[in-house]
Amino acid sequence: MPIFAFETVDVFTDQRFGGNPLAVFKDARGLSAGQMQQLAFEFNLSETTFVLPPENTANTARVRIFNRTTEMAFAGHPSIGAAYVMARAGLAEGDHLRLEAPAGIVAVELERGQAGEVIGGKITAPQPLSTGPEIGADTIAACLGLVLDDVVTSTHAPIVASMGNPYVFAELRHDAIARCAPDLTAFRLALASRNDLGARFSIFVYVRDGDQIRARMFAPISGTWEDPATGSANAPLAGLLLQHSTANDVAFTVRQGEEMGRPSLLRITASRRGGEITATVAGHCVPVFRGEAVL
Missing domain, CATH: 3.10.310.10 (Diaminopimelate Epimerase; Chain A, domain 1)
Known part of the structure; x- marks a missing residue:
């Protein structure tokens, strides 16, 4: 054999x-x-x-x-x-x-x-930043067991972004990220209610303090209730934050997985050159x- x-x-x-x-x-x-x-x-x-x-x-x-x-x-x-x-x-x-x-x-x-x-x-x-449809803050809240005010929209609305693998990105209030409790039924309802998301509906949430970020990622539809560290999401996160700034280069340190007992540390960067935004994860x-x- x-x-x-x-x-x-x-x-x-x-x-x-x-x-x-x-x-x-x-x-x-x-x-x-x-x-x-x-x-x-x-x-x-x-x-x-x-x-x-x-x-x-x-x-x-x-x-x-x-x-x-x-x-x-x-x-x-x-x-x-x-x-x-x-x-x-x-x-x-x-x-x-x-x-x-x-x-x-x-x-x-x-x-x-x-x-x-x-x-x-x-x-x-492998790909420059691309963005897709916006998702209602109420949908994010329902999927993660939060209230509407927990979702921050001052930098960007919850939105699909990708550099090779699409995720929904949403910023949260600092006290909300630890309270996330994914609801599989709400995830399925959110995906079924849209015809512009394909077969994926994975939510990446974060809080930010300067260049320090704390993040969580939930993909229960694909079998990952929560991911300890998500490089393919942190790359477009860097790109998305650069897109909403006036800088040409940004760098962040991301902590993920702490709520799972698997603390992870990622170093992410993004650069704007011409009309494209690229990113690295280390x-x-x-x-x-x-x-x-x-x-």
């Missing part, structure tokens, strides 16, 4: 059992898409990543990323975590990797410690498990 090796790492943390856990299959050749989905469902993590040879030899690898229910076009902690695992295993040369994902090329710059060891990475989101990784799947 075929055997497929995997490793797990905690991403966006320097402490084991913090951050966002990820399973990485370093050589997924021979696995079908259906098997990848089954393995992701079995691991029951926010995402599981499968590394394949690149379609273009100018790139480092092709990655397929699955959450519990579907394949994703792009995700942040799986991209950083996969690059970290590949580098430690000697499967990637140099400190600059190019990962092929359905949303485009994810550029990864490895980060190293004082002894030269790989400790994490920084990704550039953080550290910690190895946890190694094992094999026999299929």
Whole structure:
């Protein structure tokens, strides 16, 4: 029976059992898409990543990323975590990797410690910022068990934004973020009431104090009740905040996952060049498990 090796790492943390856990299959050749989905469902993590040879030899690898229910076009902690695992295993040369994902090329710059060891990475989101429809503040409140006044609209209304993976972004009052309690029925009703959201309705909420941000992300429809650290959402968050400023560059430190007992630390930046806004997300990784799947 075929055997497929995997490793797990905690991403966006320097402490084991913090951050966002990820399973990485370093050589997924021979696995079908259906098997990848089954393995992701079995691991029951926010995402599981499968590394394949690149379609273009100018790139480092092709990655397929699955959450519990579907394949994703792009995700942040799986991209950083996969690059970290590949580098430690000697499967990637140099400190600059190019990962092929359905949303485009994810550029990864490895980060190293004082002894030269790989400790994490920084990704550039594969697409510039794009924004979609606005969502009523009352919908956000209903989905998260809040009241209408908890949703802040002075910087921007709740809105869909993406750099490869769409989320609904909403700012909250500082005392509201700890009170979020997602309501799956309200999420489903919100998605069913719209014809402009596709099949995704995931809400990313945040509070901000200068360049310090505290955030939470809820995606119960796709099987992730709450995510400890969401790179593919923090990238467009940086872009969205830049869009609503007069600056050309911004940088923030984001804390996420604290309510879950998995504190995560992300460093995000956004830059405005011409008519496009691009963003990066960076953080550290910690190895946890190694094992094999026999299929």
